[in-house]
Amino acid sequence: MPTEHVHSRTDRRLRTEEKIISAAADLFLEFGYKTTTVRGIAKRAEVSVGRVMAAGDKDVLLVRCYDRWIAALQSGTYTLPARAHAIAEATPSARTDAKPAATSAVQNHLVGIFLPFLEFFAAHEDLSRDYAAALMRVAGKPQVFDTLAADLQDELSSSLISIGISEAYALASASALYDSYLGILFRWAASDMSLHEATEALSHSVAFHTQLRRPV
Incomplete structure (x- = not known):
């Protein structure tokens, strides 16, 4: 038929x-x-x-590869290669010292949500810089700005609501945290920012947004 x-x-x-x-x-x-x-x-x-x-051309294919890798990182099904583990272990700040502003369990949890992506970027810095450049050239809406973004923001907002932040603030803060994360990645791509500095910058953003509460 x-x-x-x-x-x-x-x-x-x-x-x-x-x-x-x-x-x-x-x-x-x-x-x-x-x-x-x-x-x-x-x-x-x-x-x-x-x-x-x-x-797709090389730019499109690279963006599609990153959509796949990011989806696997978000679902917990991606295993960082040995080089990535070596980088993470050689950088103590990746798991502890790089979170000076995050003191509560929820703050640490929120920073931890982003760590796999930061570690992936650190493990493949040159490729990730090429990816950041490709995002600027590719027309359309990659998943990282669409379904993947929505899924990650849902996880962030749920964690914020769990510590008493109102839903409206939680949704706004989740969006702001996601934008901060993307901004840090693009800043990283354009500079010599280290994994420590990237994680520390994200930690401060998390600490700020977890202080927001509903108006009294």
Whole structure:
């Protein structure tokens, strides 16, 4: 039937795109953005160069890879590679010292929500800088600004409400914290900011927003 044929064709296209994104992800992590080529992605995915370009140019593919990695980090299904663990362990501030402004369990929990993303950025600094640049060039709305953003803000607002902050303030603060997190990442991409400094900056933002309460 025609409908079944359309579904079958769509499924094949999605499977092919999945192969392309997986190939691009492997090559970006292994060789970096600049060294990876569309031809190399096509060869790794065992498809034509034209098929890769139909899925997106290098900027689009890098953004889609980061959407995937960020989704896995948010769901807790992504395991940082050995290099990332080495960086985190070599930087004591990543788990403790970098949170001078966060003193309550909720504040530490909120900072901890962001730590996997900061650690991923630290483990792949050059690639993450290329990602930040790609975000500025890619048209459309990447998931990091859409569904992924909404999911993370839901988690943040729930934690804020749990310490007595009104829902309206919690929603506003969750949005502000997410914007702070993105701002810190872009600032990091444009400077020599360290993992310690990035985590400390986020800690201060968390400390400020967890002090907000409903008007009396």
